[in-house]
Amino acid sequence: xxxxxxxxxxxxxxxxxxxxxxxxxxxxxxxxxxxxxxxxxxxxxxxxxxxxxxxxxxxxxxxxxxxxxxxxxxxxxxxxxxxxxxxxxxxxxxxxxxxxxxxxxxxxxxxxxxxxxxxxxxxxxxxxxxxxxxxxxxxxxxxxxxxxxxxx
Amino acid sequence: xxxxxxxxxxxxxxxxxxxxxxxxxxxxxxxxxxxxxxxxxxxxxxxxxxxxxxxxxxxxxxxxxxxxxxxxxxxxxxxxxxxxxxxxxxxxxxxxxxxxxxxxxxxxxxxxxxxxxxxxxxxxxxxxxxxxx
Numbered sequence: 001x002x003x004x005x006x007x008x009x010x011x012x013x014x015x016x017x018x019x020x021x022x023x024x025x026x027x028x029x030x031x032x033x034x035x036x037x038x039x040x041x042x043x044x045x046x047x048x049x050x051x052x053x054x055x056x057x058x059x060x061x062x063x064x065x066x067x068x069x070x071x072x073x074x075x076x077x078x079x080x081x082x083x084x085x086x087x088x089x090x091x092x093x094x095x096x097x098x099x100x101x102x103x104x105x106x107x108x109x110x111x112x113x114x115x116x117x118x119x120x121x122x123x124x125x126x127x128x129x130x131x132x133x134x135x136x137x138x139x140x141x142x143x144x145x146x147x148x149x150x151x152x
Numbered sequence: 153x154x155x156x157x158x159x160x161x162x163x164x165x166x167x168x169x170x171x172x173x174x175x176x177x178x179x180x181x182x183x184x185x186x187x188x189x190x191x192x193x194x195x196x197x198x199x200x201x202x203x204x205x206x207x208x209x210x211x212x213x214x215x216x217x218x219x220x221x222x223x224x225x226x227x228x229x230x231x232x233x234x235x236x237x238x239x240x241x242x243x244x245x246x247x248x249x250x251x252x253x254x255x256x257x258x259x260x261x262x263x264x265x266x267x268x269x270x271x272x273x274x275x276x277x278x279x280x281x282x283x284x285x
Contacts, residue, residue: 047170092169099173103181109270116244117168 004132006042006150009076013038013068017101017108021046021125022065023057023082030057035110036068037097042152044078044125045085045094047112055121058082064125074135080127094122127152160187160207160277166216175209178270183278192216197227200234206284207277212243212250222257229258238280242273 019036022029032054034046044066048054058064062081069075085091102110112120134146160179169189176187188203190196193214200208208228212221221241228234239259243250246264254262260280263273 095170095173099170099177102174103177106178106182107271113171113174117171120170 004074004134004148009074009130009132009150010038010040010042012070012074013042013076016068016070017104019044019046019066019068021054023054024061024063025053025057030054035098035101035112036066037094037101039093039097042127042130044080044127045098045122046125047095047098047115047120047122049115049119050121051119055123058123066125069133069135072135075133077131077133078125078127079129080125082123082125085122085124090124091122094124098122160185160205160209166191166214167211175270178274183274193219193224196224200228200237201231204234205237206281207238207240209240209242209277212241212245212254222253225254225257225259238284240277240280 017035017037019034020031021034022031024030030053032048034048036044036046038044062083063079064082065077065079067075067077085094098112102108102113130150130152132148132150134148137146172189176189179185179187188199188205190199193216196208196210199205208224210221210224214220221243225239225241228237228239235258241254241259241262242265243263244265246266251262261276263276268276
């Protein structure tokens with residue numbers, strides 16, 4: 001697993017569609033599960049209600065942490081900064097990719113789509129740190145650190 | 153899973169582009185239907201005339217024009233060339249008067265977004281297509 005590449009991580013992220021995202025309000029962290037998509041530069045996109053606590057938190061403090069994982073594969077952790085997507089072509093591209101993410105599982109209908117059009121906001125997370133945890137090894141103990149930092 | 157190989161025009165989301173995209177992708181991935189997203193009333197009616205789709209899936213409230221989904225139903229039903237096209241309303245509006253009006257104008261079915269799942273919508277559209285054969 002130590003030879004895992006940035007491209008491997010990108011492929012993993014593109015094969016998944018849910019992340020746990022942490023924001024902060026003052027000194028209180030809060031975690032949410034979000035539909036996401038990722039572009040080739042490892043920027044994450046998600047949409048949520050414009051009045052949600054996440055958005056209030058992020059507009060006051062754009063720092064964010066997120067994780068995507070699958071048992072038996074890898075866990076990807078990121079820290080970064082979130083901002084609203086305001087460019088219309090970037091919005092269109094992000095929506096197209098979010099729609100792809102949303103249809104990976106035929107039974108999945110995320111809360112995002114219960115929000116009326118115009119009431120949601122698209123956000124972009126630009127990661128500044130990324131770390132991968134190897135979840136493929138199931139030996140009782142380990143000798144080497146299973147964490148790999150991915151250079152962005 | 154039966155593939156109808158039919159076209160569907162979706163107008164419902166000039167007020168929700170993301171929903172339109174998801175419907176289009178689900179229709180394609182799960183049923184193999186081709187869908188065309190139209191962004192306003194005029195684009196929709198022009199596409200309907202051009203393609204003669206099997207189903208028009210429309211919202212009632214359209215933000216891009218003074219016309220609405222009721223007008224679209226009327227225009228389709230008043231055209232000899234288009235009046236066989238199935239029309240399904242897919243909307244936030246749940247008042248009985250809206251449902252009655254849409255049905256009176258000629259909508260085949262009327263579904264309220266808060267009362268139906270996307271799976272059910274797909275199944276109901278599929279049934280309409282199968283009954284038409």
